[in-house]
Amino acid sequence: MRNISDIIEGYLKAIIEEEQDGVIEIKRSEVAEKFQCVPSQINYVINTRFTAERGYAVESKRGGGGYIRIFRVRANTRKDLIEHILAGLQNGVSHTMAFDIVYRLLEEEVITDRESKLILAAVDRATIRIPLPERDELRARVLHAMLVTLIYEEF
Incomplete structure (x- = not known):
């Protein structure tokens, strides 16, 4: 059974996919009312499911006329996507960031489901059993x- 966060995420993604430019503008209170939840639930979904690692950019304006704008960021090629991700790996990667990166690669069909499971197993906390921050590094x-191996693999 899906939880409310999954349902809200699915709803927002469906709206984004309908838009030609991959951009939506929402009012947090309106979405919260639609799903009969508190506005902080919408914040949680946006902050955890619409991250840069998952291929989104978010901007917001607070106040009475405020909004939340969500952008779908797509790379031109698989190589561009991987290079963009590689640039963000400089300061270490948390378990959540790794999951989000793999999720995006899977969603954009750069890797298979099997490959995603192998990558996640290799970078899991239980596999890398050393203290932080060395574990993230x-x-x-x-x-x-x-990822470098994937760049040079023939697509």
């Missing part, structure tokens, strides 16, 4: 090596 190096 090692996770970034492992993920970097895997």
Whole structure:
């Protein structure tokens, strides 16, 4: 059974896909009213499901005429996408960031479901059992090596 966060995420993604430019503008209170939840639930969904690692940019304006604008960011090629992700791996990668990166690669059909499971197993906390921040640095190096391999793989 899907939870309310999954339902809200699906709704917002469906609206984004309908838009030609991949941009939507919403009012948090209106979406909260539609799903009969508190506005902070909408914030949670946007902050956790619409991240840069997952291929989104978010901007907001507070106040009475406020809005939340969500942009779908798409790379021109698979190589561009991977290079963009590689540029963001400089300061280490948390477990959540790694999951989001793999989710995006899977969603954009750069990797298969099987490959996503292999990558996630390699960068999991249970696999890399060393203290922070070294764990995040090692996770970034492992993920970097895997992504560089994907760039040079023939698509």
